[in-house]
Amino acid sequence: MKKMLEVELLKLKNSWVLLVATLAPGFMVFQGVANFLRYYELFTSRGQNVWHQIYLQSSIFYVSAMLPVLITLIMVSIARIEYKSGGLRYFLTLPVKRSGVYAAKLIVGCMVCLFNVLVFSLSLLVAGKVINAPGSIPYDIILTKPLMVYIASLPVMIITFLLSINISQMGIPLGIGIGFALPSLLVANTRYWVFYPWTYPIMAALGGDFFEKAYFPFAAGFLIFVLLAFAGLRWFMEKDVLD
Amino acid sequence: MSELVVETQDLTKKYGNFTAVDGIDLQVRKGEIYGFLGPNGAGKSTTIRMLLGLVKPTRGDARIFGLSIRQSPMEILKRVGAIVESPSYYGNLTAVENLEITRRILGADKKEIDRVLEIVNLSQWKNKKVKNFSLGMKQRLAIAQALLGNRELLILDEPTNGLDPAGIHEIRQLIKNLPGMLGVTVLMSSHILSEVELTATSVGIISRGRLLFQGTLEELRRKSETEICIEAHPQDKALKFLESKGLKVKARGNRLFIKKNSLDAAALNRALVMEGFDVTHLSTERKNLEDIFLEITGGDAL
Numbered sequence A: 001m002k003k004m005l006e007v008e009l010l011k012l013k014n015s016w017v018l019l020v021a022t023l024a025p026g027f028m029v030f031q032g033v034a035n036f037l038r039y040y041e042l043f044t045s046r047g048q049n050v051w052h053q054i055y056l057q058s059s060i061f062y063v064s065a066m067l068p069v070l071i072t073l074i075m076v077s078i079a080r081i082e083y084k085s086g087g088l089r090y091f092l093t094l095p096v097k098r099s100g101v102y103a104a105k106l107i108v109g110c111m112v113c114l115f116n117v118l119v120f121s122l123s124l125l126v127a128g129k130v131i132n133a134p135g136s137i138p139y140d141i142i143l144t145k146p147l148m149v150y151i152a153s154l155p156v157m158i159i160t161f162l163l164s165i166n167i168s169q170m171g172i173p174l175g176i177g178i179g180f181a182l183p184s185l186l187v188a189n190t191r192y193w194v195f196y197p198w199t200y201p202i203m204a205a206l207g208g209d210f211f212e213k214a215y216f217p218f219a220a221g222f223l224i225f226v227l228l229a230f231a232g233l234r235w236f237m238e239k240d241v242l243d
Numbered sequence B: 001m002s003e004l005v006v007e008t009q010d011l012t013k014k015y016g017n018f019t020a021v022d023g024i025d026l027q028v029r030k031g032e033i034y035g036f037l038g039p040n041g042a043g044k045s046t047t048i049r050m051l052l053g054l055v056k057p058t059r060g061d062a063r064i065f066g067l068s069i070r071q072s073p074m075e076i077l078k079r080v081g082a083i084v085e086s087p088s089y090y091g092n093l094t095a096v097e098n099l100e101i102t103r104r105i106l107g108a109d110k111k112e113i114d115r116v117l118e119i120v121n122l123s124q125w126k127n128k129k130v131k132n133f134s135l136g137m138k139q140r141l142a143i144a145q146a147l148l149g150n151r152e153l154l155i156l157d158e159p160t161n162g163l164d165p166a167g168i169h170e171i172r173q174l175i176k177n178l179p180g181m182l183g184v185t186v187l188m189s190s191h192i193l194s195e196v197e198l199t200a201t202s203v204g205i206i207s208r209g210r211l212l213f214q215g216t217l218e219e220l221r222r223k224s225e226t227e228i229c230i231e232a233h234p235q236d237k238a239l240k241f242l243e244s245k246g247l248k249v250k251a252r253g254n255r256l257f258i259k260k261n262s263l264d265a266a267a268l269n270r271a272l273v274m275e276g277f278d279v280t281h282l283s284t285e286r287k288n289l290e291d292i293f294l295e296i297t298g299g300d301a302l
């Protein structure tokens, strides 16, 4: 498996996706902090915690729009490398197990997404330090919360992964991934959000402790991920490689 | 009879109601270059994908090195180098990085990369990104990938497709030398008769999913018979006359054709003239491979 992971990472070399995954969250935090500073008075007038404000301002857009779009882009690019010029049909004629290829690609995809979230965390920390936010560093806000968001994003990851790896035309997974991400903030405000996995990261990030079923995005997220990952594996092992 | 490297039994692939490959029994012997010849859409790539485990057969089985591809794909694929509907590569990587992927999977020696680059004459481009390669260079890289790690069987799907004449010549020459140079067996598909004629030692002819001929190039040539071709007037009367003599005559255009066998052309000519026909042309013709091919496929041209 180590060998398979190394090979999958090698395939990603020179791909712009790692660059985007690194820069985008930093940019998001920069935007958030800029917004916060512009309305500094307003956001702190009632004595709100500055760290918390940085987190809020940065994560609204990151979690509701940028993260799901980035996840889609990451998963699509990982699959795209295989379909663009026949890589997969060549790679699968090597003595590799299809289950191994599937697992390695899924793991690498999820790791790049995790990396993306960790960069977001780190950017929050840097931003707080730069504007000299008072008090000790609240790791539960700037680290734990993003990690919770990550877990709540697992369904989005597996759905976009399965679409990308099984459909050689990247337009379809790209369209679905982004199309479903856009209305997620609206759906999150209805009671139907439980049926719409794209809302889970939003609930995890911004739902706070006051909504019922606070555990739901994590439990459902994890379950959906595991079920779809196994169903997708079976499908991938059986399918005819025609591209 | 020498050892069979590839053997299929009733190998069949259906896409819905459409039968792309229809019960074919391939036999490729050790050390030969087997030309898998057929027009576009005949089922060559589908067959090759089944041999490599990319596509599951609807029916039948394929055995390579005596092992079933369904049961022992890993053991087989270790020893098989392949090109499937070329070119396939990772364009964002260099030639060396592409080969490195193959090398790591096979657990082959580092030196292998330089060795195969040398064989296909790509050493000077090895650190260039493959997406900037010409088609010929990509094709040579694909062959290098297939050769890496001393594989015993090469399965090459239309390895010269899309190349310019110089590139075609180069790749054919390379393939031709492989069995002697490295002791490998080659199964290559092609839709060009002359290519198979120039490179292969054995031929399988596939058309509309069916394997219509299989044997050595020599056996294929032997199928060609000599015919006597006659232009006589009036043609219909001449035809009746010859048939009345118990000959099998075919009319094609304004000419009549008779299988030569032990027939004497001069005697035939004399008989026609004596009977009052004007004989304006008489020749003996040996069918070329193209004609044989058309006969075998029932008129499906390449």
Ligand SMILES: Nc1ncnc2c1ncn2[C@@H]1O[C@H](COP(=O)(O)OP(=O)(O)OP(=O)(O)O)[C@@H](O)[C@H]1O
Pocket: A242, B015, B018, B020, B038, B039, B040, B041, B042, B043, B044, B045, B046, B047, B191
């Ligand atoms: N996924 C598919 N679904 C339906 N039909 C298919 C599919 N793939 C191939 N076919 C059909 O199967 C037949 C055989 O295709 P195949 O690619 O094996 O032919 P080929 O001999 O390799 O032709 P070419 O010389 O064009 O490469 C074709 O008629 C093709 O249209």
Ligand SMILES: [Mg+2]
Pocket: B044, B045, B046, B085, B157, B158
């Ligand atoms: Mg083909």
